[in-house]
Amino acid sequence: MAVFKNFTSTRTAPVPDGEAPRTATGQAVLPRRSQIKSILPQRGSARVSPPVTDRTAPSAATTSWFQLKQKMHENLLEQMNLSIIDQVDTAELRREVNAIVLQNLEDEDVSLGSDTFNRLINELMDEVLGLGPLEPLLADPTISDILVNGADHVFVERKGLLERIASGFHDEKHLLRIIDKIVSRVGRRIDESQPWVDARLPDGSRVNAIVRPCAIDGPSLSIRKFSADKLTMDKLVAFGALSEEAAIFLAAAVKARLNILISGGTGSGKTTMLNALSSHIDRHQRIVTIEDAAELQLQQDHVVRLETRPANAEGRGEISQRLLVRNALRMRPDRIVIGECRGSEAFDMLQAMNTGHDGSMTTIHANTARDALSRLEQMVIMMGSELPMSAVRSQIGAGIHLVIQLNRLADGRRRITSISEVTGLEGEAVLMQDIFAFTRKGIGEDGTVLGHFGPTGVRPQTGDVLAAAGYALPADIFRDAEGPN
Structure with a gap:
């Protein structure tokens, strides 16, 4: 089928995104061949024809809509030179896609209304330039997680609750x-x-x-989106994630270069908290970040980002992260930030915290603060060293100052x-005390967990360290005065 047969040479004015070019009489036309040849391949180019789908087509017409989109997409891929498509202006590419689709619809004797045609173009553009059906979900600010369990089962998380979508x-x-x-990419x-x-999207969103053969029921895809609106400590206080007094204490702890371990379960907000805390790091300090898949979004200028690489x-x-931690120690860092400790790199991180790299931070998977320290012990043991447990706990007791759960x-x-x-330490036991804690009170009629977050009344021993660093805090911050949260 000759895709460009019967095209008109009538010059057209620029058209808005989503609208087909038209002549002065209102008839849809194609642009000149010279406008299109820049993205056409050489003769004999390989044909790639993955299927295309629709998210919103009425159920009665789903099959025919899939078939139409698939055919249009096949034709686009057959005619486009994908190797240079990133060099073409998006608006110009959209006009060219409009033209090709219009010609194909004419050849197939298919008529579409304006809204349906625009929807077709939008979804084809998502397939060509973006991630197809994922693009609208990634653009939705109310969605925090996208979970694909095979091609037929897609779930999203909104406000902490999962829901299934088409x-x-x-x-x-x-x-x-x-x-x-x-x-x-x-x-x-x-x-x-x-x-x-493990991978990441250009905006930093985490992908697994x-x-x-490991996924029995078909490919599984998990995307943890990062909000374009960065969550600061002030916003976390406004959302009720912690109290204002706790935020003041944590800000002082970061500025005074205390070593902080952030603990929590999957999806509990560890990376968000790490990003928020990092905003209090002095902009004149050199920070080295180490991650499996780069997702930290530090706001300072002097940041060196390192990322692991899997085997070929x-x-x-x-x-591995351990190799990167070792290398980071030779990079003259003021602070080392590890996205997540999950293996033998925990030992090197503790060594760094105990040898002059104060103010370092990392996250760890654990259900409680006490469990977080136990997991650190286990990770050091996994390294295969013959260090006695007392030496490991001594490193933890001296290296970690605060655990945020x-x-x-x-x-x-x-x-x-x-x-x-x-x-x-007391004997071989690492001692801890809660400075702030959340006390649950019950469940509200709307299912909301009721409780109070506030100081426990215990004044931290690190108060002297904060004062020496110029961040003396008033005693009122740590006074146990329970009130509504």
């Missing part, structure tokens, strides 16, 4: 193509030999994907449940 994926191949598009791969991968197909070339409550809200101080 799947926008046509089949497993379509989902696999989107996953491959995500991971290839950051130089990673996913296939049967490496069936899972796993495919067959031959099992070589892996760069976060939890996702039953009503979906994320909040700090305790801020604990590590006070040292």
Whole structure:
């Protein structure tokens, strides 16, 4: 089929996004061939034709809509030179897509209304330039997580609660193509030999994907979105995640360069809290961040971001967090920030905290502050060293100053449940005391968890350290005066 047959040479004025070019008489026309050839491939280019889907088409017409979109998408991919598509202006590319689709609809003798045509163009643009059915979900500010359990099951999280939505994926191949598009952008791969991968989107959103044979029911994709509106400590206080007094204490702790461990379960807000705390770091200090998949969004100018690398197909070339921590120590850092401690790098992190890199921070998966310290012990043991447990606990007692525990409550809200101080060792036991804590009071009629977050009445031993650093805090901040939260 000749895609560009019967095109008119009538010059057209620029048109708004989503509208087809038209002649002076109002008839839809195609642009000149010279406007299109810049993205056409050479003859004999390989044809790529993944399926395309629709998220909003009426159920009675779903099959025909899928087929139409798939055919239009196949034709676009057949005619476009995808290797230079990123060099074409989006508005110009949209006009060219409009023209090609109009010609194909004419050849197929298909008539579409203006709204339907615009929807078709929008979804084809998402497929060509973006992540297809994921694009509207990524653009929705109310969605914090996108969970794809196979091509037919898509869930999103809004305000801490999960809900199922209509799947926008046509089949497993379509989902696999989107996953491959995500991971290839950051130089990673996913296939049967490496069936899972951690990656990130350009905006910093965290991505995890796993495919067959490990994913029995088909590819699974999890996206933890990062809000474009950065959450500061003031905003966390306004949302009720912690009290104003606790925010003042934490700000002073970061400025005074206390070492902080942020603990919590999956989706409890650990990375958000780490980003918020980092805003109090002096902008003149050199910060080195180390992550499996880069997602921290520090606001300082002097930041060096390091990211791990998985092994290649031959099992070589892996760069672990531990190797990066060791390298970071040679980079003259003022502070080291590890996105998440999950293995033997915990030992090197403790070493750094005990050898002059004060003010370092990291996160860890644990249900309580006490469990967080136990997990640190286990990670050091996993390293395979023969260090006695007393030496490990001594490192923890001397290196960690504060443990911030976060939890996702039953009503979906994320909040700090305790801020604990590590006070040292007694025998072989690491001692801790809660400075601030959340006390649950019950469940409201609307399902909201009721409770009070405030000081426990214990004055922290680190108060002298804060005062010496010029951040003396009034005693009222730590006075136990329970009130409404």
